Amino acid sequence: MLVQNRPRLSFAHLPTPLERMDRLRAALGPTCPTLYVKRDDCTGLATGGNKTRKLEFLMGDALAQGAQAVVTFGAVQSNHARQTAAAAAKLGLLCDLILIDMVDNDSEDYALNGNVLLDRLLGARIHAVSSEGSAQTLAAVLDEHKAAGRKAYVVPIGGSNAVGSLGYVEAFAEISQQAAALDVRVDAILHATSSCGTQGGLIAGAAMMDSPIRIMGVNVYKASSIDIASNAHANAVDTLILACGEARDLTERVHVIDGYMGDGYGLPTPALIEAVQMVAQTEGLLLDPVYTGKAMAALIGHVRRGKFTREQTVVFLHTGGAAALSAYAETLV
Secondary structure (H helix, E strand, O other): OOOOOOOOOOOOOOOOOEEEOHHHHHHHOOOOOEEEEEEHHHOOOOOOOOHHHHHHHHHHHHHHOOOOEEEEEEEOOOHHHHHHHHHHHHHOOEEEEEEEOOOOOOOHHHHHOOHHHHHHHOOOEEEEEOOOOHHHHHHHHHHHHHHOOOOEEEEOHHHOOHHHHHHHHHHHHHHHHHHHHOOOOOOEEEEEEOOOHHHHHHHHHHHHOOOOOEEEEEEOOOOOHHHHHHHHHHHHHHHHHHHHOOOOOOHHHEEEEOOOOOOOOOOOOHHHHHHHHHHHHHHOOOOOOOOHHHHHHHHHHHHHOOOOOOOOEEEEEEOOOHHHHHHHHHHHO
């Protein structure tokens, strides 16, 4: 373990598998690198996903501070919100989800199915707001808890602060250990990045282990990768300080891939649809329509354009999200 002396709970089914994707590799042709998938869709908390690793540290911190309720934010079909609601239910905490209308999708499936359905089953209170109304709603929810004598713990969007990102410091060490056991030299870890907590944690982990592995985040959230890179670097530095007390410039470790978001966050693209279908039909693996689908589209695009060589090995970090597939049924099938 790289992280010591921080409050941490045990939610995730760890280590998650590291599996080869040989049929996908064959489908992408003779120049494709060796492909592995890190199955963080199998972390186990309410269908799993990358937020579970973060919530082990965030909820540990919440309980250490005496919280009786948790409040967090996300888009309507937020994977993070669903996993936070599950963690709160497991701990017997009240949970408020402030779900922000961030995606131009007014279908009934999007509003009621997928993660939203699971949020309700998990007993969370849902507050549907516009992007301008989240701060006011947060203030009102916190006032309500205070008036009832409850201490509320606020989890940032995506669980993406230094505390949450400790989960991906440990994940980097886990991937490294698994690769070593398989006698595999990993050249890159590729994943979707939005609120940057996963990327920041991986970068901090790589820095702590002095590893040359490239952490490649695929921008699925911002109009420009400049903002993503800046946020990922800031998170990585903060996480490194929290994990080991060391501050240093990590700019050279920040790699962001642009060009796969399409018309906006949460809006499917032809490349995403191709990626979701290709991976399902070659590997029996379900990606999601917001994050992992676009990240896989970027991996496929990089292979086709010769950005990787056949001699390299790339790990695709599957951050979960298949629970949202039913919210996009008409688009994907």
